[in-house]
Amino acid sequence: MPFEFKIIEKSKIKEVIPLVQKLTEHKFSDAVLESRFLEMANQNYECAVIYNDDKLIGVSGLWFCTRHYSGRSVEIDHVFIDDGYRNRGLGKQFLNWIYKYIKDKGFESIELNTYVQNHPSHKFYFNEGFKILGYHFVKTL
Structure with a gap:
């Protein structure tokens, strides 16, 4: 199966x-997500994707910023690979592609949030060399 890793065009x-x-x-409605993604696409955001032939099977948001504690940093967001493509090493390949992509753009660190109950992701990210730095808090206004 030929997998293609790339940045999706803003128009798509x-x-x-x-x-x-x-x-x-x-869950959010598709309309809410569409509105949010269109707004995100006009900020310091890019979206990395995986295609298997013409089928979109993986996604990760990339937020570009500079942080006082990590320098030029990218936060990966909403990382997801479709169920039928998991446990094949594709997540590792995807992150390796992302690491190279952001390093080539001059960024020096990568960070992420993952849901507390998503234990398989914790093991995966620990194996990738990520460390827990703190807690992520959210308050809806």
Whole structure:
């Protein structure tokens, strides 16, 4: 199976919504996600994707910023690989592609958040060399 890793064009950003909908138990309407992704695409955000032939099977948001504690940093967000493609080493290949992509752009660190209950992701990220730095808190206003 030929896998293609790339940055999706901003004009095609809505194509990631079905995968992002599978990511979490807390669902938003497609209209809400479309509005948010269109706004995100006009910020310091890019979206890395995986295609298997013409089928979109993986996604990860990339937020570019500079942080006082980590320098030029990229936060990966909503990382998801479709169920039928898991446990084949594709996640590791995807992250290796992302690491190279962001390093080539001059960024020096990568960070992420993962849901507390998503234990398989914790093991995966520990194996990738990530360390827990703190807690992520959210308050809806």
